[in-house]
Amino acid sequence: MLVLASLLAGLVFGLGLIVSGMANPAKVLGFLDLSGAWDPSLAFVMAGAIAVGMVAFMLARRRTVSILGAEMRLPSVRQIDRRLIAGSLLFGIGWGIAGFCPGPGLVALGMGEVKALVFVAAMLAGMGIFEFFERLGR
Amino acid sequence: MAIDWNHFTPFAALAGGVLIGIATAMFVLLNGRIAGISGVLGGLLRPIRGDVAWRAAFTLGLVGAPLVYLLFAALPRPQIDANYGTLILAGLLVGLGTRYGSGCTSGHGVCGLSRLSPRSLVATVAFMGAGFATVFVTRHLLGA
Numbered sequence: 001m002l003v004l005a006s007l008l009a010g011l012v013f014g015l016g017l018i019v020s021g022m023a024n025p026a027k028v029l030g031f032l033d034l035s036g037a038w039d040p041s042l043a044f045v046m047a048g049a050i051a052v053g054m055v056a057f058m059l060a061r062r063r064t065v066s067i068l069g070a071e072m073r074l075p076s077v078r079q080i081d082r083r084l085i086a087g088s089l090l091f092g093i094g095w096g097i098a099g100f101c102p103g104p105g106l107v108a109l110g111m112g113e114v115k116a117l118v119f120v121a122a123m124l125a126g127m128g129i130f131e132f133f134e135r136l137g138r
Numbered sequence: 139m140a141i142d143w144n145h146f147t148p149f150a151a152l153a154g155g156v157l158i159g160i161a162t163a164m165f166v167l168l169n170g171r172i173a174g175i176s177g178v179l180g181g182l183l184r185p186i187r188g189d190v191a192w193r194a195a196f197t198l199g200l201v202g203a204p205l206v207y208l209l210f211a212a213l214p215r216p217q218i219d220a221n222y223g224t225l226i227l228a229g230l231l232v233g234l235g236t237r238y239g240s241g242c243t244s245g246h247g248v249c250g251l252s253r254l255s256p257r258s259l260v261a262t263v264a265f266m267g268a269g270f271a272t273v274f275v276t277r278h279l280l281g282a
Contacts, residue, residue, distance in 0.1 A: 005168040006192040010199020011206060013161035013173060013244075018207050018214070020154020021147055026217035030145055032273040037142035041151040046247060048155020049162065053252030056163030066170035073171050074253070077240070080260050087239025088246070088261040092268025094231025097276060098220040101243045102175040102236060103200060105229075108216045110201040115218040115225055122226040126233020127180045 001068050014107045020045040023107040025099025032096055162248055165196075174245020175200070176236035239265070 014023075021027045022045055030039030063072055095101050100108070100119050108116035165173040169192065182193050204213055220228065236242040239261055241250065246265070250258020 002169055003191045003195045005164065006195040007199045009161045009165040009168070009173060010196035011161075011203050012164065012199075013158055013175075014200040014203020015207055016154045016157030016159075016161060017200075018154070018203060019157055020151050021214070022154065023204075024214065024216040026219060027145065029219075029273060030142060032269045033277055034139055034270050035274060035278060037145075038139050039142045039145040041145070041147050044148050044151035045155035045158065046251070048152040049158040049248045050155075050252050052156055052159025053162045053248055054254075056159070056166055057249070057253045060166045060170075063167075063170075066166075066168055068168050070168075070170040074166075075172060075250075075255070075257075078255075078257055080257050084239050084257060084261055085264050087235045087237070088241075088264035089235070089239075089268045090231050091235030091239055091242060092265035093272050094228045094233075094235055095243075095265060096269040096272025097231075098218075098225050098228035100218075100225075100228060101232060102179060103242075103244055104216075105232075106175070106179075106197065106200040107203055108218070110204040111213060111216060112204075113216060113218060115220070115222070116216070118222055119225045119229045119232075122229025123233035124179070124183070124229075126230040126235075127176075127183050127237050128233075129230070130180070130234055130237035131183050 002070055005068060013103065014110070016049070017104055017107045023104045023111070025104070028104065029099040158248060162252070172245055172249045174241050174249060176242040177240070177245050180237050
């Protein structure tokens with residue numbers, strides 16, 4: 001059941017990315033280009049998602065187990081440290097040079113775009129490098 | 139700043155955003171987890187027994203979404219202007235950065251801001267700021 005729910009959630013998320021236009025890097029870059037011809041669409045995507053998300057997390061916070069009986073795993077880390085900020089800055093640079101973040105990369109891969117395949121492969125490599133250094137440090 | 143009225147799609151953006159919100163809601167209420175795509179994907183590279191199937195299923199859902207969309211309407215073609223070298227650099231930075239920063243647009247941006255998490259707000263400001271600055275440099279200073 002949990003696996004099926006995951007599949008459905010991923011599917012609805014992906015459909016949202018397509019409908020909103022965010023699976024299209026050119027549109028994302030149109031939002032990030034503040035000083036050019038600015039396309040505010042991405043802000044509207046965030047607003048729509050957060051409006052629904054706020055209600056969901058309010059309900060989720062009151063639960064000890066999920067509807068399907070799984071343990072609630074909401075983040076407990078509250079630390080704002082160099083890792084968080086440096087990592088997010090690196091991500092933002094990568095996002096800004098191609099217009100892809102992880103979700104849209106995967107969706108565009110599903111559209112059969114070879115360029116998205118290259119991006120996703122490099123992204124997985126980047127995540128692999130992180131795992132490598134994490135294991136070294138442990 | 140001038141608004142690009144030809145490309146601005148407020149209603150589609152809002153509708154797609156609501157779908158993303160619904161997916162986030164399903165994930166947290168049914169599975170008890172945060173729909174953070176970089177985290178879900180990253181966990182697959184650190185496989186733990188019993189922790190792989192749901193991650194793979196969520197990823198499969200994302201990749202399979204275009205096929206399902208195709209049942210209802212013609213698929214819009216994404217416009218990917220970056221060349222292969224840029225895409226490789228972008229992918230490496232996004233992969234490394236989202237794992238060090240513990241999240242991306244979905245985990246920090248959508249879920250974190252919905253939870254009113256100060257940590258996610260800082261992350262979102264950082265990656266959005268870096269994104270704005272990067273596009274300013276590549277488009278307006280380097281003129282790419």
